[in-house]
Amino acid sequence: MSVKNPVKRLLMTLTQGVYVVGVGKDGLRDAFTASSVMQVSMQPLMLAVAVNPANASYPLLAAGGVFAVSVLHSDQSALADFFGNRSARDEDKLNAVPWHAAPSGSPILDEGLSYFDCRVVASHPAGDHVVVVAELTGGAFLQEHGRPLRYEELGNMDGSDELLPDHLGTSGGEPP
Numbered sequence: 001m002s003v004k005n006p007v008k009r010l011l012m013t014l015t016q017g018v019y020v021v022g023v024g025k026d027g028l029r030d031a032f033t034a035s036s037v038m039q040v041s042m043q044p045l046m047l048a049v050a051v052n053p054a055n056a057s058y059p060l061l062a063a064g065g066v067f068a069v070s071v072l073h074s075d076q077s078a079l080a081d082f083f084g085n086r087s088a089r090d091e092d093k094l095n096a097v098p099w100h101a102a103p104s105g106s107p108i109l110d111e112g113l114s115y116f117d118c119r120v121v122a123s124h125p126a127g128d129h130v131v132v133v134a135e136l137t138g139g140a141f142l143q144e145h146g147r148p149l150r151y152e153e154l155g156n157m158d159g160s161d162e163l164l165p166d167h168l169g170t171s172g173g174e175p176p
């Protein structure tokens with residue numbers, strides 16, 4: 001999958017994984033693909049996820065205060081596409097795949113590589129996203145083997161080629 005935008009090619013050197021973030025509250029549930037997930041603290045263990053507040057899942061995440069991260073493995077790019085290019089506004093995506101609830105109640109994909117259960121402790125506005133910081137309350141492997149899918153393997157699946165500027169205009173030099 002080719003990526004034309006030079007800024008996107010540059011950003012893709014910041015290695016990211018690909019995840020499905022499940023949220024739920026009061027019987028409502030949703031899940032969406034996210035690549036902007038990282039560990040941010042060791043003691044206590046914390047993750048951060050950058051969430052577009054325009055996602056249908058965001059109000060559920062904000063109201064429920066919990067989420068679960070399912071890590072996709074290398075042969076699950078179709079799941080990344082499914083959860084990342086469809087919205088709960090149009091369909092219940094979780095009807096299409098096997099899932100179960102984490103102790104927090106958040107949906108976990110049965111076929112993921114591993115999962116992390118999370119409780120939100122802070123949210124910070126960050127441009128067009130909100131950085132949601134969460135304490136890890138649980139997690140485990142779901143498969144014994146496999147390697148995590150990498151964002152760079154998905155080309156322009158998220159359409160960011162068209163959203164990003166095509167140059168940085170800094171004094172540090174132009175991207176290749």
Ligand SMILES: Cc1cc2nc3c(=O)[nH]c(=O)nc-3n(C[C@H](O)[C@H](O)[C@H](O)COP(=O)(O)O)c2cc1C
Pocket residue numbers: 018030031032033034035036037050051052053054055056057058080081083084085086087088089154157158
């Ligand atoms: C590869 C990929 C990575 C994505 N990464 C993020 C992300 O880190 N944060 C985010 O808010 N949306 C991300 N998205 C977009 C959401 O998954 C997408 O908008 C989804 O349709 C939202 O679903 P919802 O409306 O049911 O919440 C990504 C999409 C793809 C395909």
